Amino acid sequence: MNEQEFGFETQAIRTHLEKTQFQEHSTPLYLSSSFVFEDAEDMRASFTEEKVRNIYSRFSNPNTTEFVDKVCAMEGAEAGYAFATGMAAIYSTFAGLLESGDHIVSAGSVFGSTHALFMTYFPKWKIETSYFDINQPETIESFIKPNTKILYAETPTNPGVDVIDLELLGQIAKKHNLILIIDNCFATPYIQQPIKYGAHIVIHSATKLIDGQGRVLGGVAVGDAELIRKIYLFSRNTGPAMSPFNAWVLSKSLETLAVRVDKHCENALKVAEFLEAHPNVASVKYPFLKSHPKYEIAKKQMLLGGNIIAIEIKGGLEAGRKFLDKIKLCSLSANIGDVKTIVTHPASTTHSKLSVEEKLAVGITEGLVRVSVGLETVKDVIADLDQALS
Numbered sequence: 001m002n003e004q005e006f007g008f009e010t011q012a013i014r015t016h017l018e019k020t021q022f023q024e025h026s027t028p029l030y031l032s033s034s035f036v037f038e039d040a041e042d043m044r045a046s047f048t049e050e051k052v053r054n055i056y057s058r059f060s061n062p063n064t065t066e067f068v069d070k071v072c073a074m075e076g077a078e079a080g081y082a083f084a085t086g087m088a089a090i091y092s093t094f095a096g097l098l099e100s101g102d103h104i105v106s107a108g109s110v111f112g113s114t115h116a117l118f119m120t121y122f123p124k125w126k127i128e129t130s131y132f133d134i135n136q137p138e139t140i141e142s143f144i145k146p147n148t149k150i151l152y153a154e155t156p157t158n159p160g161v162d163v164i165d166l167e168l169l170g171q172i173a174k175k176h177n178l179i180l181i182i183d184n185c186f187a188t189p190y191i192q193q194p195i196k197y198g199a200h201i202v203i204h205s206a207t208k209l210i211d212g213q214g215r216v217l218g219g220v221a222v223g224d225a226e227l228i229r230k231i232y233l234f235s236r237n238t239g240p241a242m243s244p245f246n247a248w249v250l251s252k253s254l255e256t257l258a259v260r261v262d263k264h265c266e267n268a269l270k271v272a273e274f275l276e277a278h279p280n281v282a283s284v285k286y287p288f289l290k291s292h293p294k295y296e297i298a299k300k301q302m303l304l305g306g307n308i309i310a311i312e313i314k315g316g317l318e319a320g321r322k323f324l325d326k327i328k329l330c331s332l333s334a335n336i337g338d339v340k341t342i343v344t345h346p347a348s349t350t351h352s353k354l355s356v357e358e359k360l361a362v363g364i365t366e367g368l369v370r371v372s373v374g375l376e377t378v379k380d381v382i383a384d385l386d387q388a389l390s
Contacts, residue, residue, distance in 0.1 A: 008190060011073040013255045017066050029248045030062045059236050063247035067206075070254045072222050074189035075202050080222030081232045082242035086185065086205020087113050089219030089240075093201060094122070094150070096234030097179060097227060103148040104129040105140065107164065109157035109363065111183070112346075134162045135293070140169075144176050151176075154183040155194075156298075158336075159346040159370040160363040161186075161285040161310040163294035166301050170198020179227065185209075186336075190261050191303045200224045201231075208337030209307065211253050212260050216246040260339075260375065264307035267381065268373035272309050274382050275371075280319075280389045282367070285310040308336060309371040313389070317366035320345055324369075329376070329384035336372035341381050344370045 006014070016027050035054045037043040045051045054060050068080040083089040094104070094117070106118060108131035118129035130143040134157060151173050155164045166182065173180035181201045182194040188209045194202050204210060206218035219242070221231055235241065242250075265288075272286035284291070287298035288305030298305065313319045323343075324332060330341040347366050373381065 008074065009258045012070060012257055015066070015070045015073050016251075017062050027063070027066055027248070027251065030244050032061070032244070033057050057244055058239055058241045061241075061244045061247065063244040063251065064242050067242070067247040067251040067254070068220060068222070070251060071189060071204070071210075071220050074254070075184075075193050075222050076195045077202065077222035077228075078225040079228040079232075080220055081228060081235055082206075082247055083219035083221070083235070083240045084242055084246075085217045085240075086203070086207055086219040089203050089205070089221045090114055090183070091117060092235045092238065092240050093181060093203060093221045093231050094127075095238075096231035098122075098125075098127050098149060100126045101147055102127050102150075103145050104150045104152060105143045105148055105178075106131055106151075107134040107153040107157065108132065109134045109160055109162055110152075110154055111158045114183075115358070134164050137164055137168055140172055141176070144172075144178070148176070149179060150181055151178045152181045152183075154186070155192075156186045156287055156306060156308065158186065159308075159310055159344070159368065161287065161292075161306075161308055162363065163287055163292070163298045163302075165294075165297045166192075166194050166197035166199065173198055173200070186306050186308055187302060188257060188261055190258050191265075191306060192301055195223065197301065200227055206250050207335070209261060209264070210257065210337075211250055212257070212337060212339060213253070214335055214338040214340070216249050218242050218246050218250050261304065261307070263375050264337075264373060265304035267375065267378040268307045268309060269305060270378050271371065271373050271381060271385070272305075275309065275311050275385065278386070278389055280314050282312040282314045284312075307373045309373065311369050311371060312365060313367045313369060315367065317347075320367045320369060323388045326388035327384060328387070329380060330371075336370070338372065339375045341374035341376060341384075342372040344372070346370055 034056050046053055046055055064082045068082050072080050106129055132140050132143050153164055180199045182199045184194055184202045185205045185208055201221055201223035203221045206220055272284055272289050275281050276284040286305055286309045313323055330343050333342045346364050
């Protein structure tokens, strides 16, 4: 049976390192900073990459290799590299591919730290970014310049849960010879595979649903082998590598990704339907609610709706504060994708560095609350949200 014929869950569970002489059923943890050589010639050939082997865990490690191989299989990617965090993956991907004078066209709805890279740090190296409105994709081409190299987007977005047509982005990137990079963190490789639609690089914060239990940090970028090679060389020299322990944890986490995400999404849809009918909620955004403005696009490119819901509470900032202070069961945290349901106020936390104008431009109001629906008994989650809203 060819590897391509295996199902998603089988690939997640059965993609693993070769067994050692001990014939272990579960991959061992390789806590080694470096690896030894047979002789001088073996060492020389390894460093010139005539041999493909582990040299130093900043370059590669058996555990990070297994983790990356699994994500590549899930995303349909040729190669990848694992990072210490999701933001290390985003920074290193851009830094490895861009040169001074290059230009990025990005959706305006991006994670707060990604926005800081684009607006605060990249300009130091004369790398500019232009933002398009994710709800006006027809304007994207107007932002493209002769020096534009990368087209970038999150879908669904953080925290507004907006959706953009991946097929359209793929067509634009192909037409203008751009590198299309997609942050697939909210969807996971189980729900959505952007490479099918023309993405060249897909990035994940593995800290979120890939881990799923709020234990470790991690990031990964997978995609076109030539582009990944550039990212790898940059990362090999700058040192943002994922630790072997975190890679071991995350590789085990991928084995249960599908079954966990199935339940996350089942719970999230029920919570979204409840919130949409609540008298104290002004609006709800969830990709698989028919009221979502991009519902048809979400259904086309996503297997399920994900576990993130964006709600606007009636009464603005003060009502939002009261809601958060009344939460009892759910957690107040800045993370997402945990087995525990988490509620976050983006305007004062994850996106607090944005100006009021910047927040409003990407749909972040003072009353916006992000709900990351967990795996608790869903009626208990609904009861907690209900009492906090009442």
